[in-house]
Amino acid sequence: MSALKNKTVEGFVAELASSSPAPGGGSAAALSGALGAALVSMVCRLTIGKKGYETFEKEAEAILVQSDLLWAELVSAIDRDAEAFDRVMDAFRLPKGSDEEKTRRSAAIQAAFREACESPRNTALKSLEVLRLCSLLLGKVNENAISDLGVAAASAHTGLLGALMNVAINLPSIKDVTYTSSAAEESARWRAEGEGLIDLVSRGVESLLSGK
């Protein structure tokens, strides 16, 4: 399969809508996070060098370096997530005749599910980082781009939540309890931090928009 990131936007959406389970919610979450990071980059670019925002220029430049990295990584995560799903399907198709085959198949399934959790965990953490950048930019960006900052935060939050749902649906298939309990605990922590950040940014953007 050719890389999803190289499909047209319309082609990707059509493929998402198809009966094939991959790409699915995990890839959509990664794209959401990428849209959030890209909008952070745009907001920074529309602020740097603009009259009236000189005080925030250094900070916007530092954030831009991070957001440009994050959108590229989150775009890659679109394909990583679809591949992780395919690997789970492949593992289930392995032969299970002899005891040796059963052991090998079972190990392959466990490894595939681990990756099917690690992939959305990566998307979740990167999306959370985008949300953190949004909160740092609040009140410091070109006022014509306030709505873009708001959409950035909402998109990043959807990337985070969507990825965590994909972690949650795959976690019960993993037998390693040390891994699952630590991943579940981390999911709860990221989710709570994301909730606080989206609340903060949404309120801030709303008050700036209504003050226009």
Added chain:
Amino acid sequence: MSALKNKTVEGFVAELASSSPAPGGGSAAALSGALGAALVSMVCRLTIGKKGYETFEKEAEAILVQSDLLWAELVSAIDRDAEAFDRVMDAFRLPKGSDEEKTRRSAAIQAAFREACESPRNTALKSLEVLRLCSLLLGKVNENAISDLGVAAASAHTGLLGALMNVAINLPSIKDVTYTSSAAEESARWRAEGEGLIDLVSRGVESLLSGK
């Protein structure tokens, strides 16, 4: 400019990140809504014809017809929003030497801002419709696609909120008070309905995921 929907996913995200204000948050919101609608379609397709879901088949088929229409419309909205922004910029560049030119320029600016509100209003309403479909599907879809339904709802909600922020930033530039007050009132109504729906679906998806 070639249509945004024909760019590659990676190319679109890169263009979003660039210093050009269009595409911006409005186009990203439309894409979010489209991702939500496409995931609704996928969830329906993974439910129709599946053993154990015969009772919900008719309903899933009816919803699928709507979600397939909605994702196509929301994909078109990606370009419509960027074009609306460009039209505002073009209107500001019109000559303003004579009184006649001033009047013509002012009318063009008003018409352009009206379209810059109508475009995200269309995205908001379509995204809200996607959210309504998600709520109708709750508890009736293939259990392997529960997380996809959750990501669908989160994406549609971001499409709605993101579009409403774009309405809010453009509305103050419109002088027709009948239009602005009715649009503001409608925004508040859609937002409240969306809030209720995303709460409902998120709680439902979460409880289904934790029961797995």
